[in-house]
Amino acid sequence: MDQEQQALIEEAEKLAEGAEDSKALYDVKMRYLGRGGKVPSLMQRMKEIAQELRPAFGKQVNALREKLEELFAAREARMKEKEMAKRLEEEAVDVTMPGKKRAEGTLHPVTRVKSELIDIFSGMGFEVFEGPEVETDHYNFTALNTPADHPARDMQDTFYVGEKLLLRTQTSAGQIRLMEKKKPPIKMLSPGRVFRSDDDATHSPMFHQMEGLVVDKGITLCDLKGMLDEFARTMFAETAKTRLRPSYFPFTEPSVEVDVSCYVCGGHGCPLCKGTGWIEVLGAGMVNRHVLENCGVDPDVYSGFAFGMGIERIAMLKYGLGNIKLLTENDVRFLGQFRD
Helix, strand or coil: CHHHHHHHHHHHHHHHHHCCCHHHHHHHHHHHHCCCCHHHHHHHHHHHCCHHHHHHHHHHHHHHHHHHHHHHHHHHHHHHHHHHHHHHHHCCCCCCCCCCCCCCCCCCHHHHHHHHHHHHHHCCCCEECCCCCEEEHHHHCHHHCCCCCCHHHHHCCCCECCCCEEECCCCHHHHHHHHHHCCCCEEEEEEEEEECCCCECCECCEEEEEEEEEEECCCCHHHHHHHHHHHHHHHCCCCCCEEEEEEEECCEEEEEEEEEECCCCCCCCCCCCCCCCEEEEEEEEEECHHHHHHCCCCCCCCEEEEEEEEHHHHHHHHHCCCCHHHHCCCCHHHHCCCCC
């Protein structure tokens, strides 16, 4: 047994010294001390030994186990020191080297304009309300004075996802939802994504809108004009003015298209305003009395105005962009230009 024990120790010591890393050393250790290893196998020979010799044999095996454990512990300690030294060498940092400059991100221009619009109208007392993007036909059309056979539906190519469900074509649907829940006075802003089957240099199948609604006693078109003037001065230029042109929307009467004086040429005419001195920015009007009635609001007591604008259009005008697809391609070289 003494010779066999010494041979095992020398063999284990040789293999342990030859291990190149902690994993290899662990494998060697398990070969001798692990379950099914050589030392536990010796204990299984106990039943082959005479009864009177078993205590001595057991002591020898235990002594062998202790020696091997000491051997592997010493080797593991040296291995850890070696690996730590190697790691420190590989991860050494030269503090005299210049640091690496990391590129900073920036807000998307649509996000910037949306936040700016919310700030402008929140400063005028508007609260923000966001409705669902998948709407019912009732909220998107019918409640907005657009029945099933109304020709105004032809103005918008709608994405239907069910018989009475669709991707909203306008955030005006949120105005109906709020008026059903809250009675006047109302002053709300409804931003969000909308969807229409339209795609060219100035239109996208998915874009962002910002709708506004004011309902109270004594609201007139003059209130709308004054609010739009303040919006134009804050968003574009202190000298900006607005003008209203007659138009048609089923949910407002009268309806108007709103132009802002060109902030580049000051109204004298330039390529941006196509020589007219004015730029069309949004649609608006006085809330149609049928819309108020559909929401349970008495049109003989209350009146209101509504307006809606495309956030991408405002961004294109503000930053002088000629193609709306620049806002959806997510080219970091383009987006990196929009910094404070």
